[in-house]
Amino acid sequence: xxxxxxxxxxxxxxxxxxxxxxxxxxxxxxxxxxxxxxxxxxxxxxxxxxxxxxxxxxxxxxxxxxxxxxxxxxxxxxxxxxxxxxxxxxxxxxxxxxxxxxxxxxxxxxxxxxxxxxxxxxxxxxxxxxxxxxxxxxxxxxxxxxxxxxxxxxxxxxxxxxxxxxxxxxxxxxxxxxxxxxxxxxxxxxxxxxxxxxxxxxxxxxxxxxxxxxxxxxxxxxxxxxxxxxxxxxxxxxxxxxxxxxxxxxxxxxxxxxxxxxxxxxxxxxxxxxxxxxxxxxxxxxxxxxxxxxxxxxxxxxxxxxxxxxxxxxxxxxxxxxxxxxxxxxxxxxxxxxxxxxxxxxxxxxxxxxxxxxxxxxxxxxxxxxxxxxxxxxxxxxxxxxxxxxxxxxxxxxxxxxxxxxxxx
Amino acid sequence: xxxxxxxxxxxxxxxxxxxxxxxxxxxxxxxxxxxxxxxxxxxxxxxxxxxxxxxxxxxxxxxxxxxxxxxxxxxxxxxxxxxxxxxxxxxxxxxxxxxxxxxxxxxxxxxxxxxxxxxxxxxxxxxxxxxxxxxxxxxxxxxxxxxxxxxxxxxxxxxxxxx
Numbered sequence: 001x002x003x004x005x006x007x008x009x010x011x012x013x014x015x016x017x018x019x020x021x022x023x024x025x026x027x028x029x030x031x032x033x034x035x036x037x038x039x040x041x042x043x044x045x046x047x048x049x050x051x052x053x054x055x056x057x058x059x060x061x062x063x064x065x066x067x068x069x070x071x072x073x074x075x076x077x078x079x080x081x082x083x084x085x086x087x088x089x090x091x092x093x094x095x096x097x098x099x100x101x102x103x104x105x106x107x108x109x110x111x112x113x114x115x116x117x118x119x120x121x122x123x124x125x126x127x128x129x130x131x132x133x134x135x136x137x138x139x140x141x142x143x144x145x146x147x148x149x150x151x152x153x154x155x156x157x158x159x160x161x162x163x164x165x166x167x168x169x170x171x172x173x174x175x176x177x178x179x180x181x182x183x184x185x186x187x188x189x190x191x192x193x194x195x196x197x198x199x200x201x202x203x204x205x206x207x208x209x210x211x212x213x214x215x216x217x218x219x220x221x222x223x224x225x226x227x228x229x230x231x232x233x234x235x236x237x238x239x240x241x242x243x244x245x246x247x248x249x250x251x252x253x254x255x256x257x258x259x260x261x262x263x264x265x266x267x268x269x270x271x272x273x274x275x276x277x278x279x280x281x282x283x284x285x286x287x288x289x290x291x292x293x294x295x296x297x298x299x300x301x302x303x304x305x306x307x308x309x310x311x312x313x314x315x316x317x318x319x320x321x322x323x324x325x326x327x328x329x330x331x332x333x334x335x336x337x338x339x340x341x342x343x344x345x346x347x348x349x350x351x352x353x354x355x356x357x358x359x360x361x362x363x364x365x366x367x368x369x370x371x372x373x374x375x376x377x378x379x380x381x382x383x384x385x386x387x388x389x390x391x392x393x394x395x396x397x398x399x400x401x402x403x404x405x406x407x408x409x
Numbered sequence: 410x411x412x413x414x415x416x417x418x419x420x421x422x423x424x425x426x427x428x429x430x431x432x433x434x435x436x437x438x439x440x441x442x443x444x445x446x447x448x449x450x451x452x453x454x455x456x457x458x459x460x461x462x463x464x465x466x467x468x469x470x471x472x473x474x475x476x477x478x479x480x481x482x483x484x485x486x487x488x489x490x491x492x493x494x495x496x497x498x499x500x501x502x503x504x505x506x507x508x509x510x511x512x513x514x515x516x517x518x519x520x521x522x523x524x525x526x527x528x529x530x531x532x533x534x535x536x537x538x539x540x541x542x543x544x545x546x547x548x549x550x551x552x553x554x555x556x557x558x559x560x561x562x563x564x565x566x567x568x569x570x571x572x
Contacts, residue, residue, distance in 0.1 A: 346473030348448055349417075352534060356414055364447065378449020378471075407417060408425075408474075 006299065006307050012388050014039040014295075025358030028393045033178050033206055033337050033384030034362050035228045038292070042231060045291040049284050056280055058257055072283050075290030076273070082293045083223065083240050084214040090246065092239040092276045093286050097205040098128040100224035100239035101172070103276060104201050105132040107249035108222075109170065115141035117169040120198070122147040122155055122184070123374060124177040127367040129203045133172055142169075149374070153180040153329040160189065164196045171198050175223075176206035179368040179382070180329025181312075181337030183207070190220050199245065205229055209386070210308055210335050212301035221245050227285060232292035236285035239276070246272040253278040304387040308336040311385045311394065318398040325401060328380050336385035339366075342401060345408050347381040353407065354400040361397070416527045417474070424478035429485050430467045437465070443544030443555045445536050450476045454544045461492050466545075473537050475528065480541035482522055492549055494518070499542045505529070506538050 012018050017037050020027040029037060049071065055064035057072050073088070080088040094100040109132075113119065119133050123146055130144075137144050145168075147160040171193045176183050190200045201222035204213065209230035215223060222245065227236035241249075251258055251269055255278030260268040269275050296304065315338050320327055324343035342350055351363035362382045365372045372378060383397055437455035444451050450472030457465040466484045471477075483502075487495040501517045504510035505526050512523035528538045547555040 346448070348473045348534065348537065349475070352475075352531060353414075353417065365449075372449075407422060 006303055006387065008388070008390055011299065012390075014041065015388055016040055016043070018388060022358040022360070023356050028357075028359040028396050030383040030385060030389065030393065030397060031360045031362045032209075032386040032389075033229070033366075033382065035234070036209060036231050036386050037388070038231055038233070038288075039295050041295055042233070042288050042291045046233065046284055046288045049287050054284070057283055058274070068283055071287045071290075072281070075286045078290040078293045079238055079240075082213065082297075083238075084216055085240055086216070087243060089272050090215075090240055090243050092241065092246070092273045093281050094224075094237040094239050094276075095235055095282070096226040096228070096237035097203060097224045098237075100222075100237050101128055101201065101203065102132050103239055103252040104172075104222050104224075104241070104249075105136050106252045107276065108199070108245065109133070109136045110139070111248075111250045113140055113142050113169045116167060117142045118145050118163075118165070118167045119143070120145050120147060120160075120163050120168060120171040120173075120193075122160075122173050123149045124153060124155070124180060124182060124184075124368065124371050125172070125174055126178050126203065126205070127369070128205075129172050129174060129201075130370070133170075143167075146370075147173075149182075152331050153177065153182045153371075154331045155182075155184055155189075157185070157189075161192060164193070164198065168193075168196060168198050170201070172201045172203070174203040174206070176204075176210070176335045176337075177329070177368070177371070178206045178337070179366040179371045179380070180331065180339055181206075181334040181384075182329060182331040183333040183335055185333075186220070187218050190218060194219065206335060206337070209296070209304075210301075211305045215240055227289035227292065230289075230292055231295055232289035233282075233285040235282045236289045238289075241272075243272065246276070249276075251275055251278070255279045257281075299387065307387050308385055311389055311391070312336040312338065314391050315383065315385065315394045315397070318394055319401065322398065322401055322405075324405065328375050328377070337382060338384070339380040339382045340401075341377055341380055342404060342408075345404055347379045349408075350381045350401070350404050353404045354397070357396065357400050357403070359393075359396055359400050416524050420482070420521075420524050421474050421478035424481040425474040428468075428477055428481040430481065430488070432467045432469055434465050434467045437467075439548040439551065441544045441548035441552060441555060443470075443540045443547070445472070445476070445540050446556060448473060448476075448537060450537060450540055452476065452480055452541050452544050454480075454541070454548050456545070456548045458492060458549070463487050463490055463492065463495055468541065468544075472540070473534075475525075475534055476537040476540055479525060479538045480544075483541050483545065486520065486522060487545065495545065496549065498522075499546045502542045503539055506535050 015037050053067050055068045057069040076091045077088045079091045145163045147155050193200045199221040202220045204225040208225035223240040228234040258278040326341045328339040347363040364379045434455040437457045439456040452470040454468050468480045508529035525538050528534045543555050
């Protein structure tokens with residue numbers, strides 16, 4: 001099957017796990033917003049690193065240490081180019097998006113946000129972009145202000161603009177909502193925040209795998225994402241930060257690698273990015289992420305974005321044609337996420353029954369309980385697509401929903 | 410896995426549609442609320458215990474089909490039983506759902522409830538099935554509320570969260 005210029009059969013063959021049988025049926029993996037699958041090239045790269053290149057980095061002068069250090073730093077440069085960051089020192093490797101956000105909360109928030117200051121978040125944030133700021137607000141006596149949204153799951157821009165005042169000190173906003181798929185107009189919102197002198201962190205966990213990114217164009221101060229949602233391994237994520245921001249921040253964790261000199265009286269911190277990478281980092285995972293970026297670039301993010309849009313349009317058409325199914329999140333600009341509810345059936349029952357046909361979707365609150373509260377549901381069923389999914393798989397999803405309705409009728 | 414389909418088709422859907430012992434008992438002397446914060450399952454149980462016997466029991470709330478069917482069948486099974494007998498069933502059900510009791514091999518008092526044995530293969534659904542039983546245990550011990558998280562967690566580490 002061909003879709004545009006993408007050869008989907010060939011792409012699917014790159015992912016060994018897509019050949020798996022689940023419950024005796026071919027796996028239909030529609031849980032990509034939770035974690036994507038890994039192509040053979042990334043698996044091979046990880047294996048090669050462990051077999052031929054592994055050592056600790058930035059430490060010894062021996063062959064393996066030099067080699068591992070080079071591969072790790074090359075991965076940083078790949079991320080730099082992926083994000084169109086100005087310099088590779090603006091790329092901090094973290095454990096994932098969550099740690100990246102926590103790093104900013106500790107390093108920037110605790111140093112520059114104080115009593116009575118206001119932090120702007122949005123109604124569709126993932127818990128990872130709520131709870132750290134709530135912890136900071138509690139510690140400092142700061143206040144969280146929330147950008148409201150409409151029933152489609154789109155942020156209300158006039159209400160957003162009205163939130164700014166002289167006490168506003170930070171904005172933390174998701175680029176793409178994980179529960180609803182909404183793509184926020186982050187470039188415009190960042191520009192508005194900057195006109196008020198407010199720095200901006202974008203949670204890009206759901207955006208990074210699905211569209212090309214340009215930090216110079218977005219102009220955000222911080223951008224966070226995870227490797228495992230973009231065909232890379234778990235345990236690796238990225239915090240991009242403008243150098244001038246990272247330089248004035250406090251370290252996040254203390255330890256080896258983040259120091260220049262240590263005495264019992266005083267420690268001098270290393271320069272960025274090392275200042276924020278205490279201890280031995282996930283070297284293998286960082287190198288794997290670099291290869292995942294190569295893989296995605298090889299297909300082309302513009303092609304991926306266009307193909308996934310086709311998938312989303314097809315899935316929306318199929319699912320919205322079904323009786324008694326409500327799609328939750330109908331923003332005009334959406335990533336390939338389809339949250340839905342079947343009248344009279346709890347989402348967990350939907351998930352269990354679909355699993356019987358090998359169809360893997362996510363059910364639950366998606367770590368976005370405020371979003372669930374907004375729609376008055378305890379949970380939703382969510383299908384999320386990647387460039388290796390097909391229209392036939394969406395047909396299986398629609399068939400599965402019909403089967404659920406039949407069973408519950 | 411076929412067990413799950415049978416479980417749904419034959420029994421659960423019937424109890425989900427027509428839950429038995431639905432509602433609240435006016436003047437009940439034992440109450441408990443069971444809550445699974447991860448799914449939003451919520452069971453309110455009222456029980457009348459007299460002379461150490463469960464004289465009446467009813468439930469209401471909302472949740473998935475597995476949770477509602479488990480509650481519905483549980484109320485039918487423990488009605489008229491001595492408190493101690495009910496407690497034994499709570500223990501047995503818990504062991505069966507977590508896979509430590511095989512209802513086809515070991516002795517038990519669960520009767521028809523053994524159809525829930527299939528949930529042991531789906532750790533994320535174990536809590537749904539066990540919630541009513543934990544709530545019953547709490548009611549019999551005069552605890553007012555119970556959550557599937559924390560110490561009462563039947564399957565630690567299976568929390569449904571994340572992206």
